[in-house]
Amino acid sequence: RIPCVPKFQSSLQEAYFCRIMIDVVMEIASVCSCRNKHNHFCIGFPTLFIALAYPMFYFCPIRGIAEHNLPCCLMHNRKEKNYQNFMDEVFCDFSETIQIAQKAGISNDKIILDPGVGFAKSYENNLTAIKEVGRLKALGYPVLLGTSRKSVVGLTLDTTKEERVEGTLVTTVFGVQQQCAFVRVHDIKENMRAIRMTQAIMNEKKQVEK
Numbered sequence: 001r002i003p004c005v006p007k008f009q010s011s012l013q014e015a016y017f018c019r020i021m022i023d024v025v026m027e028i029a030s031v032c033s034c035r036n037k038h039n040h041f042c043i044g045f046p047t048l049f050i051a052l053a054y055p056m057f058y059f060c061p062i063r064g065i066a067e068h069n070l071p072c073c074l075m076h077n078r079k080e081k082n083y084q085n086f087m088d089e090v091f092c093d094f095s096e097t098i099q100i101a102q103k104a105g106i107s108n109d110k111i112i113l114d115p116g117v118g119f120a121k122s123y124e125n126n127l128t129a130i131k132e133v134g135r136l137k138a139l140g141y142p143v144l145l146g147t148s149r150k151s152v153v154g155l156t157l158d159t160t161k162e163e164r165v166e167g168t169l170v171t172t173v174f175g176v177q178q179q180c181a182f183v184r185v186h187d188i189k190e191n192m193r194a195i196r197m198t199q200a201i202m203n204e205k206k207q208v209e210k
Contacts (some may be wrong), residue, residue, distance in 0.1 A: 023028065144184060
């Protein structure tokens with residue numbers, strides 16, 4: 001089952017959500033370290049993974065993540081969106097980031113990759129990142145796809161953030177088909193239903209009619 005990871009309005013809300021979710025032990029919450037000032041609330045909680053934006057050594061508590069043996073999501077990003085060969089450079093950036101994580105002591109079984117849709121990418125780059133997300137599995141790590149309500153959906157469908165559910169659902173279904181291990185979304189119920197239906201079709205799931 002692909003976990004739907006909720007998004008939050010503030011870093012403090014994320015931190016308190018992580019503490020609450022430990023009590024109910026039902027979901028995975030991610031903390032975006034590039035903007036979160038409250039990671040100390042979360043360190044040591046086993047249901048947490050921390051999202052690190054490339055190049056993460058500029059601002060992320062990477063050694064603390066390694067010391068606490070936490071799962072972490074390495075998200076592709078860069079200072080400028082100047083690419084000669086987009087996907088080749090994404091792979092190069094990931095190779096560098098993975099090496100940094102490994103040198104800091106993060107084990108391979110704790111690493112998740114995120115193509116970073118919406119970060120240092122043009123509209124066309126974002127579409128390519130979604131289309132080619134399955135290729136990231138060649139690096140040997142689980143992949144997270146985070147497209148929920150993002151500008152690539154809004155620009156394609158000419159909608160506001162509040163009207164991007166259908167477009168997000170399409171990307172979620174595509175992510176399932178490309179064997180993504182995680183999706184990060186706002187509208188959990190709708191996305192979970194889309195995931196379950198997609199998996200049922202892909203697996204030809206049989207169920208007794210009621």
